[in-house]
Amino acid sequence: MQDKIKHVDVVIVGAGMVGATIACGLAQHNLRIALIDRALPKSIKSGEPPRIRVSALHLASEQLLQNLGAWAHIPKDRALAYSYLAVKEMPAKSGFVSKLPDITSWATTRFEAQDLGREHLGHILENDAIQLGLLDRVAELPNIELVSGVTIESSELGSDKRMLTLSDGSVMSADLVVGADGAQSQMRRIAGIGQFSESYTQHAMVVSITYKGGVEQGTWQAFRPEGPLAFLPLPRIDGVNYGSLVWYDSPNTIAQLKGLSDAELRQKLQAIYPQELPDIEQILQVASFPLAKSHAQQYSGERIVLAGDAAHTINPLAGQGVNLGFMDAAVLIEELGKALINDQALSDRAVLKNYEKQRRMFNQLMMSGMDAFYYGFSNRSAPVQIIRNIGLGLAHRSGPLKQKVLEYATGLQGSIPKLAKVSDV
Ligand SMILES: Cc1cc2nc3c(=O)[nH]c(=O)nc-3n(C[C@H](O)[C@H](O)[C@H](O)COP(=O)(O)OP(=O)(O)OC[C@H]3O[C@@H](n4cnc5c(N)ncnc54)[C@H](O)[C@@H]3O)c2cc1C
Secondary structure (H helix, E strand, O other): OHHHEEEEEEEEEOOOHHHHHHHHHHHOOOOOEEEEEOOOOOOOOOOOOOOOOEEEEEHHHHHHHHHOOOHHHOOHHHEEEEOEEEEEEOOOOOOHHHHOOOOOOOOOEEEEHHHHOOOOOEEEEEHHHHHHHHHHHHHHOOOEEEEEOOOEEEEEEOOOOEEEEEOOOOEEEEEEEEEOOOOOOHHHHHOOOOEEEEEEEEEEEEEEEEEOOOOOOEEEEEEOOOOOEEEEEEEEEOOEEEEEEEEEEOHHHHHHHHOOOHHHHHHHHHHHOOOOOOOEEEEEEEEEEEEEEEEEOOOEEOOEEEOHHHOEEOOHHHOOHHHHHHHHHHHHHHHHHHHHHOOOOOOOHHHHHHHHHHHHHHHHHHHHHHHHHHHHHHOOOHHHHHHHHHHHHHHHHOHHHHHHHHHHHOOOOOOOOHHHOOOOO
């Protein structure tokens, strides 16, 4: 039996964006790594319309992927560099505030890349393009073995290793197992780590579209009490402009919207979204997601450490989820690298606790920040609506405060590990 067990230094369960990033980083420390996933995305064909799941990567995430040699593997024609992001509130449709002069266009906060002296604030691209770029990088690194099409059948803790029996019957052992297996993490359950979790009353409907006119250069979000409406531009492919819309609303409304024909949905989007929405040409795909936040009670157990959505999920309204996961990855890579230099075991609880210490507070802070937006903008009380609008307008005009918010949103500030630090301009 012993002969059939494959031993590596680290098994990473989940070759998603976060797990594949950790593999690329740990490979630089000359560790032997097994990267396991139950299903990998199909490669993207040239000219293929963008797939429905997209992410807005901030500058620090981009820098991390560059430093790990993965960015170069992401086809540039699948990524759109966005130069501004804007937040506004939709004019009130009923109640006292609807009778007052409409100040919502004054009360728009718009953050520009040039405010930071940069050409762009980040890139918007398909999750699959990011993951496949990382996996291309993985393929260049001889000390990573990628095993796909399997899950974990069981796990046992030995005195000096953790054993994993895979669903194909093979057995692996490792000094440390990284659980990067997403929100429903099996590794979190195996480690016996509980989590705080709470569902939001809103669901998100994502709609991929093509639109007319020039390529939009920025992403924006318009708040309404029912939930925000977001627009994310995607790159122009073969002369066609693509975009992604996210409509947050009650599960009932989302179910009704999903029941509309493409023509009806197009009409509805064009009527309800703010006028900034470009003219939709075609609806390509529609999907919806329930929204929940969760936070693992601990980020590590016996010879197991969690990262990315396995450790925390947040409301996606500011598009920060995977950016937090990338920063987890960078800190974990750095802390395990330091452990090797200091001759500490990779599974040393002090090492893993140190990783958690650097990440938990910031992840929690982001989670609370998203809640402030979520609950703040869902409030229909007239004084709150007026204060909110004045706040947005003032935020737009308050130089230093605006600059700080932008630095956090783009990953230039806020517990950024060295591996992801963006150089000053
Ligand atoms: C509507 C919506 C919009 C979003 N928009 C943004 C955005 O704009 N920007 C942003 O930063 N984030 C966004 N997010 C969040 C982002 O998608 C997640 O944070 C991110 O996908 C998490 O990456 P991950 O690698 O941790 O987990 P996942 O992407 O879930 O990857 C987990 C991997 O593990 C594998 N796996 C799972 N279980 C097992 C198992 N038992 N055995 C083997 N393999 C397993 C899966 O196949 C998968 O490959 C959004 C989320 C939603 C719902």
